[in-house]
Amino acid sequence: MTFLLGNDSLEFDLSTIKAATKNFDTTNTLGQGGFGIVYQGILPNGQEIAVKRLSKNSGQGDKEFRNEVQLVANLQHKNLVRLLGFCMREDEKLLIYEFVPNASLDRFLFDPIKRSNLNWEARYKIIAGIARGLVYLHEDSRLKIIHRDLKSSNILLDSDLCPKIADFGMARLVGMDETHLETSRIAGTYGYMAPEYVLNGQFSVKSDVYSYGVLILEIVSGQRNGSNSHQLGYSQDLLRHAWEHWAAGTPMEFVDFTVRERCSKNEALRSIHIGLSCIQDEPALRPSMASVVLTLQTDSLTLPVPSPPAFLANGMGMHTREYFQRRILSTTTASI
Numbered sequence: 001m002t003f004l005l006g007n008d009s010l011e012f013d014l015s016t017i018k019a020a021t022k023n024f025d026t027t028n029t030l031g032q033g034g035f036g037i038v039y040q041g042i043l044p045n046g047q048e049i050a051v052k053r054l055s056k057n058s059g060q061g062d063k064e065f066r067n068e069v070q071l072v073a074n075l076q077h078k079n080l081v082r083l084l085g086f087c088m089r090e091d092e093k094l095l096i097y098e099f100v101p102n103a104s105l106d107r108f109l110f111d112p113i114k115r116s117n118l119n120w121e122a123r124y125k126i127i128a129g130i131a132r133g134l135v136y137l138h139e140d141s142r143l144k145i146i147h148r149d150l151k152s153s154n155i156l157l158d159s160d161l162c163p164k165i166a167d168f169g170m171a172r173l174v175g176m177d178e179t180h181l182e183t184s185r186i187a188g189t190y191g192y193m194a195p196e197y198v199l200n201g202q203f204s205v206k207s208d209v210y211s212y213g214v215l216i217l218e219i220v221s222g223q224r225n226g227s228n229s230h231q232l233g234y235s236q237d238l239l240r241h242a243w244e245h246w247a248a249g250t251p252m253e254f255v256d257f258t259v260r261e262r263c264s265k266n267e268a269l270r271s272i273h274i275g276l277s278c279i280q281d282e283p284a285l286r287p288s289m290a291s292v293v294l295t296l297q298t299d300s301l302t303l304p305v306p307s308p309p310a311f312l313a314n315g316m317g318m319h320t321r322e323y324f325q326r327r328i329l330s331t332t333t334a335s336i
Helices: 012-019 060-073 105-109 118-139 196-201 205-221 236-247 265-278 289-297 318-331
Strands: 031-035 037-044 047-052 083-090 090-097 155-156 163-165
Touching: 012 037, 012 047, 012 083, 012 090, 012 118, 012 318, 037 060, 060 090, 105 155, 105 205, 118 155, 118 163, 118 205, 118 289, 196 205, 205 236, 205 265, 205 289, 236 265
Parallel strands: none
Antiparallel strands: 031 037, 037 047, 047 090, 083 090, 155 163
């Protein structure tokens, strides 16, 4: 298998990667997930790299591996992690990325100590950067790409806390005239998946918009969707909590208490408004990422007043969650 980017091959020798990571020494581990382990390494020229080593039971087979290489190799944007190459030798499937020193957003946002490094200016910069990366994927690159797995652990932060969207194993290339695609395999992370994707297997750029809305509300509140927060005194899902404050006219109480007193109120309210607009039940009611970027940049543009999220408006709550979970479990063995 050979992939080309310009005139240069992207394929690395396995021996080079083993030397760079000291034969995948555990002391070089950067992170671990269902896909496998990510290691830090140093190439002979001194360049730092991150090596994604897919486990044998990761569920990412040759098709998904090739998909990630072919898609990411053609993407160049400051808010997307840059693929340097790959290796597929001796039963190893390795993806070599630029090294991003501050790891993933979730390691900062949900850590009681590290979250103090994310002041409001940094959070708003991250919100805007993710939006620009999605605009590039959806509209500005030569390809039209749906990420399908946007979540806090797939947002990496560089030394300046500039966000970079990562992990394109589930991404899909979409024809410019296609509005949505369908799949019989529902794969992703509960809490970030759009309802039409979970219920009907339909996904589109508006599915990414939904996930982005969840991300915004997590960044603003400092809380993970789907988790309970005794600190804030509620046990409901984050999206419900955001809507209740918005409807009650107390949206600033939704803002993370560690930044609430020192944040821009206009930016915080705008962010919550965008987040709620992005998680609308009907995909057509969600804004495009291009309009989100414009709204983040100026006070003169406003989004429509959001409607209550479907789970709240229909009174389904926990029943919806249980259905989602059953649906995910029943479809994980199906193929696209």
